[in-house]
Amino acid sequence: MFPTLETERLCLREISKDDAEALFACFSNENVTRYYGQETLQNLAQAAAFVDFFAENFKEKRGIRWGIEIKGNRGIIGTIGFNAWSPKHKRAEIGYEIHPTQWRKGFTSEAVSKVIQYGFDELGLIRIGAVVFVHNEASNNLLSKVGFQQEGVLRDYMYQNGTAHDTYVYSILKDN
Numbered sequence: 652m653f654p655t656l657e658t659e660r661l662c663l664r665e666i667s668k669d670d671a672e673a674l675f676a677c678f679s680n681e682n683v684t685r686y687y688g689q690e691t692l693q694n695l696a697q698a699a700a701f702v703d704f705f706a707e708n709f710k711e712k713r714g715i716r717w718g719i720e721i722k723g724n725r726g727i728i729g730t731i732g733f734n735a736w737s738p739k740h741k742r743a744e745i746g747y748e749i750h751p752t753q754w755r756k757g758f759t760s761e762a763v764s765k766v767i768q769y770g771f772d773e774l775g776l777i778r779i780g781a782v783v784f785v786h787n788e789a790s791n792n793l794l795s796k797v798g799f800q801q802e803g804v805l806r807d808y809m810y811q812n813g814t815a816h817d818t819y820v821y822s823i824l825k826d827n
Contacts, residue, residue, distance in 0.1 A: 653675070653709065653715075654715075654755045654769070654773070656717065656765050656766070657722075658761045658762065659761070660721060660736060660758070660761060660775070661720065661721060661722060661732065661761055661765075662720045662721075662722055663717035663718070663720075663765060663766070664717060664720060664729065665717070666702055666705050666716060666717070667702065667718075668699065669701065670718050671698045671699040671701075671702055671752075672726050673726050673727045673728070674692075674702070675694075675695050675697070676750060677748055678691065678697075678701070678748075679691055679693070679698075679700060680690045680750070680751060683749075683785065683797055686687055686783070686784040686786065686788065686790065687748060688810075688816075690812065693778055703773050705730075708734075712738055713734075714731045714732060714733050714735070714736050714743070715733050715736065716730050716732030717731055717732055717762075717766070719747075719749065719758065719762050728749055728750050728752075728753045729747065729748050729753065729762075730747065731745070731746070731747035731759075731762045731766055732745070732746065733766070733770060733779075734746050735780075736774075738774070739777075741775055741776050741777040741778065742777065742778040742780065743776055743780070744779070744780045744781060744782060745763065745780070746769075746781070747766075747810065759793060760793055760796060763793065766812060767779055767798075767823060769821065771825045777824060777825045777826075778823075778825070779797060779822065779823050780808070780821060780822045781794055781820070781821040782792035782805065782808065782818045782820055783818055783819050783821065784816055784817075784819075785804065785816070785817045785819055791819060794821050799822060800821060800822060800823070801820075801821050802820045802821060802822055803820055804817055805817065
């Protein structure tokens with residue numbers, strides 16, 4: 652069973668085929684993908700493939716990705732979840748994106764805090780990491796605000812749009 656999480660303003664829920672258009676709205680927006688480590692989506696079929704990819708990752712215990720929905724509104728405004736989930740080593744990397752119309756409203760930090768809590772309390776994680784483009788000030792600030800510590804720089808770690816980019820690596824530990 653896919654877990655549904657709730658915060659004061661948000662419902663974090665399983666992503667379905669009905670969410671393909673909302674996924675496309677996010678991942679076809681260059682303001683969203685410029686620091687994402689992947690190319691901007693060109694068509695709805697690519698977004699539909701994301702739905703399948705997220706479902707397969709959950710089934711295979713490699714990751715879990717929730718759709719972020721504002722309570723009382725139908726449709727997701729972004730996604731959040733764990734990639735590189737290793738139950739054996741009790742670690743995962745967090746990733747997220749949100750549509751620019753919803754930036755600077757606190758939704759991402761609200762979702763990140765809930766997902767961190769779920770990772771520690773329900774998945775038994777002891778370490779949650781994050782890899783963020785050096786120039787992604789908003790994400791770097793958010794992670795620091797919710798308690799992540801910057802561990803270093805991964806040089807030329809993400810390759811996007813024909814260019815290698817440096818990233819910061821962050822972590823938060825269960826005991827901290």
